Amino acid sequence: xxxxxxxxxxxxxxxxxxxxxxxxxxxxxxxxxxxxxxxxxxxxxxxxxxxxxxxxxxxxxxxxxxxxxxxxxxxxxxxxxxxxxxxxxxxxxxxxxxxxxxxxxxxxxxxxxxxxxxxxxxxxxxxxxxxxxxxxxxxxxxxxxxxxxxxxxxxxxxxxxxxxxxxxxxxxxxxxxxxxxxxxxxxxxxxxxxxxxxxxxxxxxxxxxxxxxxxxxxxxxxxxxxxxxxxxxxxxxxxxxxxxxxxxxxxxxxxxxxxxxxxxxxxxxxxxxxxxxxxxxxxxxxxxxxxxxxxxxxxxxxxxxxxxxxxxxxxxxxxxx
Amino acid sequence: xxxxxxxxxxxxxxxxxxxxxxxxxxxxxxxxxxxxxxxxxxxxxxxxxxxxxxxxxxxxxxxxxxxxxxxxxxxxxxxxxxxxxxxxxxxxxxxxxxxxxxxxxxxxxxxxxxxxxxxxxxxxxxxxxxxxxxxxxxxxxxxxxxxxxxxxxxxxxxxxxxxxxxxxxxxxxxxxxxxxxxxxxxxxxxxxxxxxxxxxxxxxxxxxxxxxxxxxxxxxxxxxxxxxxxxxxxxxxxxxxxxxxxxxxxxxxxxxxxxxxxxxxxxxxxxxxxxxxxxxxxxxxxxxxxxxxxxxxxxxxxxxxxxxxxxxxxxxxxxxx
Numbered sequence: 001x002x003x004x005x006x007x008x009x010x011x012x013x014x015x016x017x018x019x020x021x022x023x024x025x026x027x028x029x030x031x032x033x034x035x036x037x038x039x040x041x042x043x044x045x046x047x048x049x050x051x052x053x054x055x056x057x058x059x060x061x062x063x064x065x066x067x068x069x070x071x072x073x074x075x076x077x078x079x080x081x082x083x084x085x086x087x088x089x090x091x092x093x094x095x096x097x098x099x100x101x102x103x104x105x106x107x108x109x110x111x112x113x114x115x116x117x118x119x120x121x122x123x124x125x126x127x128x129x130x131x132x133x134x135x136x137x138x139x140x141x142x143x144x145x146x147x148x149x150x151x152x153x154x155x156x157x158x159x160x161x162x163x164x165x166x167x168x169x170x171x172x173x174x175x176x177x178x179x180x181x182x183x184x185x186x187x188x189x190x191x192x193x194x195x196x197x198x199x200x201x202x203x204x205x206x207x208x209x210x211x212x213x214x215x216x217x218x219x220x221x222x223x224x225x226x227x228x229x230x231x232x233x234x235x236x237x238x239x240x241x242x243x244x245x246x247x248x249x250x251x252x253x254x255x256x257x258x259x260x261x262x263x264x265x266x267x268x269x270x271x272x273x274x275x276x277x278x279x280x281x282x283x284x285x286x287x288x289x290x291x292x293x294x295x296x297x298x299x300x301x302x303x304x305x306x307x308x309x310x311x312x313x314x315x316x317x318x319x320x321x
Numbered sequence: 322x323x324x325x326x327x328x329x330x331x332x333x334x335x336x337x338x339x340x341x342x343x344x345x346x347x348x349x350x351x352x353x354x355x356x357x358x359x360x361x362x363x364x365x366x367x368x369x370x371x372x373x374x375x376x377x378x379x380x381x382x383x384x385x386x387x388x389x390x391x392x393x394x395x396x397x398x399x400x401x402x403x404x405x406x407x408x409x410x411x412x413x414x415x416x417x418x419x420x421x422x423x424x425x426x427x428x429x430x431x432x433x434x435x436x437x438x439x440x441x442x443x444x445x446x447x448x449x450x451x452x453x454x455x456x457x458x459x460x461x462x463x464x465x466x467x468x469x470x471x472x473x474x475x476x477x478x479x480x481x482x483x484x485x486x487x488x489x490x491x492x493x494x495x496x497x498x499x500x501x502x503x504x505x506x507x508x509x510x511x512x513x514x515x516x517x518x519x520x521x522x523x524x525x526x527x528x529x530x531x532x533x534x535x536x537x538x539x540x541x542x543x544x545x546x547x548x549x550x551x552x553x554x555x556x557x558x559x560x561x562x563x564x565x566x567x568x569x570x571x572x573x574x575x576x577x578x579x580x581x582x583x584x585x586x587x588x589x590x591x592x593x594x595x596x597x598x599x600x601x602x603x604x605x606x607x608x609x610x611x612x613x614x615x616x617x618x619x620x621x622x623x624x625x626x627x628x629x630x631x632x633x634x635x636x637x638x639x640x641x642x
Contacts, residue, residue: 073606073610082609082611083606083607083609083610090609129475130474130475144575146467151575152576153451153575153576153577154450154451154576154577154578154613155576155610155611155612155613156576156611157572157573157576157606157610157611157612158573158574158575158576159574159575159576160573160574160606161573161574163573163606164485164570164573164574165487165566165567165569165570166486166487166489167488167489168487168488168489168491168500168505168563168566170489175606175607176604176606177566177569177604179489184489242489245486245489245498246486248486248498249485249486251478252478252479252481252482252484252485253479253480253481253482253485253574253575254465254472254474254479254480254574254575255473255474255475255476255477255478255479255480256474256475257475282497283497283498285394285404285478285481285484285496285497286404288403288404288411289394289404289476289478290403290476290477290478291476291478292475292476
């Protein structure tokens with residue numbers, strides 16, 4: 001059997017067809033145009049999925065299930081998106097609406113959770129008994145995978161790792177709380193730290209390349225840190241320390257077998273991984289404390305489609321047990 | 322069948338025999354005298370357990386398994402206590418040593434985890450699909466129960482909720498990190514907050530009753546807050562705010578069906594629970610966000626024995642599957 005995965009983003013809808021190992025056979029994409037009524041967006045999601053299916057050369061009869069990743073919170077049992085800031089969605093009956101076009105079992109989960117599922121089915125954490133995935137992007141998303149299945153919690157609101165309090169009364173977060181983890185571990189945070197570093201070290205290559213502080217992005221900070229620019233390095237040191245503390249909190253909470261770093265910042269590769277790994281030991285509760293391996297995600301942008309398709313697989317199979 | 326539970330504490334060893342529903346049939350206790358070699362402590366644990374068994378009127382043949390709760394970290398698959406600060410234990414082969422006296426299957430876990438298991442088998446969280454237990458004592462311990470089984474993580478170091486970073490660069494913790502959750506949510510923290518409040522409000526009933534700041538304990542702060550003493554109330558308000566943020570972090574991480582508050586501070590009862598519950602909504606990611614019920618533990622000191630005995634039950638049954 002085959003599986004359809006739809007990755008619903010704020011700007012683009014991506015859909016693909018995978019085999020049961022999570023290999024993508026065909027894919028398509030279309031702009032989200034989130035300002036429209038949700039019915040129109042969902043009609044395009046279905047059309048995009050059917051176009052990918054057509055390209056794959058397979059028929060709907062061969063499709064076992066359809067999974068959808070959303071940049072928000074879903075209640076899978078009800079098939080409803082309960083909250084999705086970027087799209088302005090609240091209590092949207094996504095399953096019911098999608099099934100008007102594609103009459104297959106539909107499963108829904110958070111996009112970071114599904115990226116974690118993708119890595120655990122077809123990526124770096126394949127075979128791990130438990131893993132936690134962190135997307136380091138504009139915000140910070142999280143995914144928890146136990147025994148090959150996403151853990152979404154008793155009310156569908158689990159694994160919002162970007163909104164753990166890391167700094168009591170710290171930097172205000174868009175969610176309304178202060179000091180959330182994503183204010184210290186996202187690309188947005190790295191850029192803020194770079195600007196703070198420039199206040200002390202204005203004679204910086206980073207600033208010259210950016211033209212102005214507003215021109216700084218995450219990639220530039222990483223590139224300049226790698227090149228040894230003192231301001232960029234100072235920001236990168238603070239950033240990787242915060243990330244090491246966040247990983248330490250994940251270890252102390254659920255002690256997963258593996259922790260996977262994804263999202264834009266993870267493209268810094270070994271430069272990031274080495275710096276974070278080097279800082280973790282100083283935060284352990286005792287020197288010989290065992291803890292999970294920290295690795296980089298390997299599936300990149302495909303993780304969204306793969307994870308959504310694999311959600312259909314693991315939940316459909318769970319239903320048949 | 323019956324089960325033996327041993328609760329190993331820094332000052333006392335308590336042991337009991339329970340039926341399969343976790344009802345204690347008989348119990349005994351003896352001082353730990355932790356300064357002795359571990360072999361002597363373990364010999365006393367066995368003697369205490371056998372004495373309780375004798376009092377219960379049952380024989381060793383009727384005992385299915387033995388569970389032990391320790392104030393530290395164990396690796397259950399190896400039957401080894403890997404770290405236990407209060408006792409000065411590191412890599413102690415507890416199962417092997419106990420089985421010299423009692424030839425039964427032996428299972429080991431952290432005491433806070435087992436108190437959580439006790440509540441989920443025979444207490445307030447009975448029947449919950451997932452629960453998180455927080456002991457608010459000298460430190461803060463945690464227990465995670467999924468589907469009736471303790472979650473100990475991939476390396477046995479999970480649910481150390483006292484050592485999540487809650488305050489970046491905050492109050493130094495005994496573990497070597499700064500700003501750990503237990504520096505803000507333990508009885509020790511409440512006492513510190515009370516002393517800080519006295520600096521601004523020295524004319525306090527709390528100070529008069531204590532004689533000196535050194536005489537303040539958690540119960541006095543709670544009692545004085547309840548009586549309306551401004552300094553005690555200020556400390557209690559800060560404390561319950563930190564606890565609400567800690568609960569929010571638990572919700573955002575794993576979204577359990579229930580969160581249970583135990584330990585000395587939980588004896589403040591509805592006065593604590595009402596104050597914490599009132600503060601949680603302001604930290605939710607969105608207004609209508611569903612989250613788990615917050616409740617007080619009901620088993621008190623018996624939770625240690627019950628949880629240890631029930632660990633034997635759930636893991637023994639798991640083995641037989």
